[in-house]
Amino acid sequence: MKKKRYKDDEIIDGLRSGNDAILNFIYENYYGVVQKLVRKSFGTESQARDLFQEVIIVIYTKLQTGSFKITSSFFTFFYAVAKYTWSDYRKIKYKNPLRNSTGYHDVWQIDEETEQVEVLALMALRNKLFFKHFNALSETCQTMLRLSMADYSSDEIAIELELKNVSYVRKRRSDCLQFLIEMMKKDAVFKELL
Amino acid sequence: MNDEQEKLMYAKLKGELSEEQILSFDQKLNSDKEFRADFEIYQLAYLNLGDKNAMILRGKLNEIYSKTQEVKKGGKMIKMIKQNRFSAVAAMAAIVLLIGAYWFLGNTKESLNEKLYNTYYNQDEVYVNTRSKVNLDIDVLQTGMSLLEKKDFNGALLEFNKLPGSVTANYYAGVANMELKQHAVAVSKFDFVITNYLNLFYDQAKWYKGLCLVKLDRENEAISLFGEIANSESYFKEKAKEIVVDLKKK
Numbered sequence: 001m002k003k004k005r006y007k008d009d010e011i012i013d014g015l016r017s018g019n020d021a022i023l024n025f026i027y028e029n030y031y032g033v034v035q036k037l038v039r040k041s042f043g044t045e046s047q048a049r050d051l052f053q054e055v056i057i058v059i060y061t062k063l064q065t066g067s068f069k070i071t072s073s074f075f076t077f078f079y080a081v082a083k084y085t086w087s088d089y090r091k092i093k094y095k096n097p098l099r100n101s102t103g104y105h106d107v108w109q110i111d112e113e114t115e116q117v118e119v120l121a122l123m124a125l126r127n128k129l130f131f132k133h134f135n136a137l138s139e140t141c142q143t144m145l146r147l148s149m150a151d152y153s154s155d156e157i158a159i160e161l162e163l164k165n166v167s168y169v170r171k172r173r174s175d176c177l178q179f180l181i182e183m184m185k186k187d188a189v190f191k192e193l194l
Numbered sequence: 195m196n197d198e199q200e201k202l203m204y205a206k207l208k209g210e211l212s213e214e215q216i217l218s219f220d221q222k223l224n225s226d227k228e229f230r231a232d233f234e235i236y237q238l239a240y241l242n243l244g245d246k247n248a249m250i251l252r253g254k255l256n257e258i259y260s261k262t263q264e265v266k267k268g269g270k271m272i273k274m275i276k277q278n279r280f281s282a283v284a285a286m287a288a289i290v291l292l293i294g295a296y297w298f299l300g301n302t303k304e305s306l307n308e309k310l311y312n313t314y315y316n317q318d319e320v321y322v323n324t325r326s327k328v329n330l331d332i333d334v335l336q337t338g339m340s341l342l343e344k345k346d347f348n349g350a351l352l353e354f355n356k357l358p359g360s361v362t363a364n365y366y367a368g369v370a371n372m373e374l375k376q377h378a379v380a381v382s383k384f385d386f387v388i389t390n391y392l393n394l395f396y397d398q399a400k401w402y403k404g405l406c407l408v409k410l411d412r413e414n415e416a417i418s419l420f421g422e423i424a425n426s427e428s429y430f431k432e433k434a435k436e437i438v439v440d441l442k443k444k
Contacts, residue, residue, distance in 0.1 A: 018251050027258045042425045046390075053255045060251055061241075130238040135390060138335065138360055149243035174197065181195060181235045194231060 008074040015056070016063040026056065030075065034082050041090060051089075054124040055082045062120060070116075077117070084121035089128075092192045122193065129190055133183045141176035148173055195232040203236045311409045314437055335362055342366060347373045361387050365395040368402060377406040397423075401430040408441070417441050 006014070006025055014022025031052055038048040055078065062068050070077045134142060140161065147157045158169045184190050195203075205211050206219055223230050242248065338353030347370040354370065357363035368383030380402070387399035400423055407416035420441070423434035 018247060018254065020254065023251075023254055024258055027255070027262065031259075031262075044422065044426065046396075049259055053252065053259075056255060057248055057251060061245070061248060064247075126234075126238055127242060130235070130242055134239075134242075136361060136395070138357070138362065145239060146243045146249070149240050150246060151244070174200075177200070177236075177239070178195065180239065181232055184235050185231050190231075190235075194234060 011074050012063065012068070015060055018060070023056075026078075027052075030078060033079060037083060037086055041086075043086070050128055051082060051086055051124075054128045055085060055120075057127060058120045058123045061123070062116075080117045081120045081124065084117050085124040088121055089125055089189075092125075092189050125189075126193055129184065129187060129193065133180055133187070136183070137176060137180060140172070141179070144169065144173045144176055145180070195236070199229070199232065200236065203233055204240070206233075207237060207240050307408050307411055307413075310437065310440055311405055313440075314405055314408075314433060335360075335366075338363065338366060342370060345373070347371075361390065361395060365399055368399065372402060372406060377409045381406045381410070397426075397428040397430060400428065401434070404434070404437070408437075413441055 004021075004025070006022065011022055011026065013019075015026065031048075034052040034055070035045070035048040038044070038051060043051075059068075059078065059081065072080075134145070137145070143161060144157055147160055148154075152160065154166050154169045154173065157173065158164070158166045161169070163169055202211075202215075202219065206216070211219060223233060334353050334356050338350045341347075341350035341353060350370045351367055351374075354363040354367035364383045364386040368380045368387070371377070371380035371383060384399040384403035384406070387395050388403065390396075400419060404416050404419045404423065407413075407419065417438055420434040420438045423430055424438060428434065
């Protein structure tokens with residue numbers, strides 16, 4: 001059966017609404033290039049998966065603001081953000097002195113979108129770092145923070161987690177947040193991204 | 195960051211500050227590095243965790259990835275079965291040869307692997323590299339860690355096994371299993387940790403899994419894993435290079 005192709009507008013609208021068919025289409029058609037990009041510089045499968053996911057998420061987030069405008073094709077834009085993010089990540093990791101040098105931005109030849117790409121790449125890196133530390137927290141901590149950031153009160157969190165002591169929830173939630181902040185502040189990559 | 199600061203940050207992100215408060219907030223951001231870093235992280239938590247739809251999207255992407263991987267694995271397996279269908283006789287012959295070789299070389303090989311394992315496994319390193327990253331405020335983990343440090347490995351395992359879904363607990367359970375010479379179990383614990391790249395124990399879990407594979411005489415898998423570590427930015431990169439050389443010398 002012939003696979004369905006989508007126009008850029010359909011992809012953008014589908015991503016904006018989290019449409020399953022579009023997400024599958026993006027995965028099937030774009031994941032391979034991200035994998036190739038990462039493997040080319042000896043990155044791992046996990047890094048390719050993270051990179052792909054973070055790039056999709058930042059573009060999705062940008063789409064929600066309504067200020068998303070591109071002149072290139074969606075794929076070109078997606079690939080530019082992926083390449084930029086990966087390149088920045090590697091440059092921070094390897095402390096490459098060429099980071100921020102001129103000429104570095106010329107590679108993707110999408111001048112109009114360069115600024116937008118830069119912002120999204122930075123967001124993707126920050127998100128990646130955030131989830132690296134967030135996922136290392138205990139499940140209780142993760143749930144507490146997730147609920148609290150989704151505007152749940154301490155009472156509601158206590159009910160959700162079947163905990164009787166609300167003051168304990170407050171203390172734990174605060175400790176979890178503090179711990180996460182401390183861990184991220186110690187991370188050398190975060191210092192570079194500040 | 196204290197509660198007052200958190201309330202202020204929350205109000206800032208919610209757009210609930212007055213003009214005067216915004217001005218004062220921005221001034222603090224520019225003059226106080228610690229405050230700025232705290233805010234940057236708080237903002238990341240707020241934007242990522244507070245966006246329910248983005249979290250759903252993450253879930254969907256993980257699901258698509260997992261499904262694709264399963265299909266790929268299935269495809270590979272079918273391909274392997276098809277390729278190997280006519281090689282059954284050769285495979286049987288190889289098994290007979292391997293069994294024979296084991297009888298002849300078994301003892302020597304075991305002692306070499308034992309030696310390599312002992313050379314590269316440093317229990318102190320388990321704690322030195324990771325202790326600061328443990329979430330000590332969690333009762334079960336804290337008890338488990340305390341027992342682990344007292345070398346009560348069975349007791350520690352009982353605690354860590356209470357948290358089967360926790361990356362931290364699985365990592366330390368793997369370490370306890372190693373100490374108890376339960377290397378195959380340790381491998382499964384480390385596999386759980388390695389599944390997710392975005393965690394603090396990723397590098398350590400990979401390295402210790404490799405050492406377990408050496409101990410289990412699964413050299414080819416160990417060489418492949420150490421090769422992967424050697425090509426990464428892992429803390430164990432250099433050691434991985436060395437052990438690959440040692441393993442290949444055998």
